[in-house]
Amino acid sequence: MRRRLVWTLMILTLGAGVLWWNRTPLLAVWRVRQLARADEASRAICVNRVIALDEAALPWLFQGLAHADAGAAANLEAALSQLARVWKTTDPRSAPFLGQVHGHFAGANAAGRTCLLRVAAVLLNEGDDRELLPVNIVHAAGGLLKAAEGDEQLRPEMLHLAGALVVRVPPGPWLDVCRNLASTGLKDANPRTRVAALHLTMREVMQTEQDILQEAVPLLRDGDVLVRRAAVLALGPLQELVPEEDLLPLLHDRDTEVQQLCELALRGRGLQDRHLELARLISDDDPAARLQVLHHLRGGDVDANVWLRRLSHDPAPAVRAAAVRAAAQPHLNLTDRLLEMTKEDASITVREIAAHYLAAVGSQ
Numbered sequence: 001m002r003r004r005l006v007w008t009l010m011i012l013t014l015g016a017g018v019l020w021w022n023r024t025p026l027l028a029v030w031r032v033r034q035l036a037r038a039d040e041a042s043r044a045i046c047v048n049r050v051i052a053l054d055e056a057a058l059p060w061l062f063q064g065l066a067h068a069d070a071g072a073a074a075n076l077e078a079a080l081s082q083l084a085r086v087w088k089t090t091d092p093r094s095a096p097f098l099g100q101v102h103g104h105f106a107g108a109n110a111a112g113r114t115c116l117l118r119v120a121a122v123l124l125n126e127g128d129d130r131e132l133l134p135v136n137i138v139h140a141a142g143g144l145l146k147a148a149e150g151d152e153q154l155r156p157e158m159l160h161l162a163g164a165l166v167v168r169v170p171p172g173p174w175l176d177v178c179r180n181l182a183s184t185g186l187k188d189a190n191p192r193t194r195v196a197a198l199h200l201t202m203r204e205v206m207q208t209e210q211d212i213l214q215e216a217v218p219l220l221r222d223g224d225v226l227v228r229r230a231a232v233l234a235l236g237p238l239q240e241l242v243p244e245e246d247l248l249p250l251l252h253d254r255d256t257e258v259q260q261l262c263e264l265a266l267r268g269r270g271l272q273d274r275h276l277e278l279a280r281l282i283s284d285d286d287p288a289a290r291l292q293v294l295h296h297l298r299g300g301d302v303d304a305n306v307w308l309r310r311l312s313h314d315p316a317p318a319v320r321a322a323a324v325r326a327a328a329q330p331h332l333n334l335t336d337r338l339l340e341m342t343k344e345d346a347s348i349t350v351r352e353i354a355a356h357y358l359a360a361v362g363s364q
Contacts, residue, residue: 028053032060035079036072043075050079051086055093058083062104065112077115084123089137089168098123098140105147113148117157120144124164129204133168141165145177152190159185159196163203175205179212186215191224198230213241220246225255232258236265244269245310248283251276274302282307287316294326305332312337317347324350328357335361 031053035046050057057079064076080101087094101116108116120141124133133141145161148154159181166178178200185197200206201216219231220242232250235242250262263276271279274296281293293311297304304326311323312334324341327334338361341354 028057028060032057032064035075036064038075047079047082051082062100065108065115067109068112070111073111073115077119080119081122084119085126088126089133095134095136098137102140102143105144114157117161121161121164129167138169156192156196159200163200166205167203179209182212183215191227194227195230198234202234228258229261232261232265237268239269248279251280251283278307282310287319290314290319291322294322309337317350320350321353324354324357328361
């Protein structure tokens, strides 16, 4: 009896020791399972509990992404992304971490692959753009892009990862890769992909790629509001590429945020309140509103030459004719435009009016 008691105590002690020795892995399993099932209200708490375990949680986080539904995958992604933000690319753990992201990519389901690409982009974005990435991180990120290239649904995440990569590698092949990805993405049928491609063009290294940027200009008129917003952000500051005439119609966009972004872009080009008031009028769909520009030019605090030249190209003949009459003043330097209109205007009436006022200016 006494011997049996001794053996029982020894077994219990041994079992307790085994549990103590494996307490962290067991805790990781439990906490990751809680995180996968967490609702929005409890997710932040569960994420903090998981990342407190540091690297011990990684196997279970990656394993969970193999079969997770969209909600569980988003929860697991939150923990992986937070670890990426904590470690950054300068931490010795970051390279093995990204290697595991790459290694588990093939075994993850569709939701999991999307999450893994986003986690990789988070890691690469955490750091100074002036610091080049370690070679092993570049290889892992490049491997992820290669593994994802055949899946159209992953193109938005690929473009974001490519943008995070290209700013932290030496000039060379990666720029060609990003150029091709951007060019293809700008024409993609998926609005999310077009938005991601526009974000890629905003990277400093892409700002000199005039051909790619030119391909983005039509997206200022895109049917998707999120694409138009991204297009204004990407192209608004590029004054040499995108003239103000291309931006002015967006002051009347049906989306108020597009209107606001357009106004900010124009203010960045030096337009003041008075100019913006004229810009809204001259880009209005109603010809009567555009004619009001002439009234606002009488104050003399704006450059009448600029606005009259714009009105002289108006689609409405009546507006062009009114612009001719206002331009026929000796102190305005618009005789060259009046001469063009006598020869090239689509309206015979406007051509005759331009010829009459051009002769009047010449006789003064």
